[in-house]
Amino acid sequence: MESNSALYAPCPSLPNVQEMVRTDPFQVPEKYIRNETDITKDAGLCPHLSSEVPIIDLSLLSKGHKEELTKLDQACKEWGFFQVVNHGVATEVTKSLKEAAEKFFELPLEEKNRIAMPSNDIQGYGHTNVDQKVLDWSDKLVLVVYPHQYRKLDVWPPTPFKEAIETYSSEVRRVGEELLRSLSLIMGMEKDAVLGLHQELVQPLSVAYYPQCSMPEKVLGLSAHSDKGSLAIVMQEDDVMGLQIKHNGKWVPIKPIHDAFTVNVGDIIEIWSNGKYKSIEHRVVTNESRARISYSTFCLPHQNAEIEPLDQMILASPGSFPLYKKVTYGDYLRETKKMKSEGKAHVVEVAKIVS
Template identity: 45%
Template sequence: MENIGSGEEKGSDWGKSLPVPSVQELLRNDPQSLPERYIQLHRDRPVVPHMAVAPSSYDIPIIDFALLAKGDEDETRKLDLACKHWGFFQIINHGVAEEVLLKMKAAIAAFFELPPDEKNKYAQDGNDFQGYGQAYVASEEQKLDWCDMVFLVTLPHEIRNLKYWADTIPGFKDAIESYSIEAQKVAEELCANISLLMGMDKDGLKRFYGNTKQAMRMNYYPPCSRPDLVLGIKPHSDPDIVTLLLQDDDVPGLQIRHKDEWILVKPIRNAIVVNVGDVLEILSNGMYKSIEHRAITNKAKARLSLATIMIPYDELEIGPMECAVDDDRPRMYGNMKYLDYVRYTLGRKMEGKAHLDNTLKIKGS
């Protein structure tokens, strides 16, 4: 993404996703529509749980971010265990004002309420991964996600491509501006605490990866007449350092794979879901795990979510840090330039963690 700028002629080096029809617009014409290309193979179809029967013993960890930032030992221990054994956790008391969260969610909703012709003004273009469309569409034959999305690079300011920003929506840019800054503060504080847990000072990770970039994926999952046959997003892990997810407070849909079961992540009002990315797994030499996750749909309501990702610059060589390798934990991953890793990941359909296993994972480790 080094060559992303504010000019309309610039795009990313991450590759492209093939254009496909908007699921939202398919349903506008026929609410019962379910094209064959969206029907998952039997082995991939979800079991759609009801919230009332989701076992409470499977609730993912909840961390009080305000206490964590103050160095509270209990919260620090919970962060360590969450990153090791779950790869996911929710944070409360994170300091992002409710007004900022609500405006961000309203901006996403407003985009997907635009008429089709208006949304298409911000469609993915050529080789650019940014814009309105779908992701991870690598062939005309693969099964598709029951989801429309907008992907934007948001920080730093100088690499934004405003061509894809919906400037016709009042407050859209301001909402992103406010939330992106707050989300970056949260991500940096989390990484500072993870640095301490890895045996470094608070700036250990930051010294390694330097300045980071931030991007946002805004997701719209329409209701589906047969949610047992489709997936909002297929199982995958994230090719980043950490991801911050704003869930829909009222409509659950995120599932994570934990102990070979798919666990529904129950929304907590104004909480932020955090997950470990592939880059952090690699840097920590497997001490912390990126976890497969997916999105399911429902019959009654559309669901919105926002994934904010923290990513290194393209030229960074990623591989295990020295502090994470010793006789008890031998090197589990090789080295690769981040741009090459993310190109490989985005150039294929989602297949769990196959992209990590096929590139950097040392066989037998």
């Protein structure tokens, strides 16, 4: 049976961006350079909107606090994105992961390449978006942490990084489950309904290293896209900005909040909600002076899970008809993987019912 991790994208070997910068900080190969249209893409930059990004208190959500559930509903509907505070993940847990990741990326390339991604999978150290015309200015360590049977321990980093990943991922899994339970409630279902729709919650972790770049205005650390799962839970560095989200056609830079997680709605929540909650398009920019590391945990359904708009969300929609087709999650991934376009075109082409 095909593993969940093999569904994403095979990863041919590519140059290591961190090593390129270390060897020659002024080198930016043509395959990474985007034209001005690609960078701006009909969306101006609106830094003043950063202060309006919704903030959700998980301690209140977990108690079923009605006002906080209403805030979550509005955040998912109007932004597709929010920051989570009071999530209960201890500072020493997040600090341990950050320290271990920094040490890992400081290792010589030959040591990191001992856990390089194989050519037919995404787990390990290397690159994931390799089929694009223009490459992303980043290197990644990608691991499927849960369920255990999808782990490929031969491409896991050594201790203490391995232990830090285990502890952090267990805690973030709890956060993800709490958020999915709250989504169940605001979609008018029993608390565990959305978790049940996943069949089995699959949880990859992506640790991305974005080196500094001598021409930051010409590259992207991560191309504009929406996530193909249910939720993404991201830990950013406190003092280095890079993440930008698309809101009302404009790019909004996200200023990290100390000890907060940034969370965005993925394509599957958009389909289940019949479009009430839109998956958020986002990207990562680089800078000239400092490298940046981010830690993204994804909540995904099992590949056999059936994805379609929920009955109560259809009834609550204008016209009371479904906007998306029924598809298994594995088929959705396979079809979107074939597409080369960035942004959200894959959602329309694979799942949207075109009238």
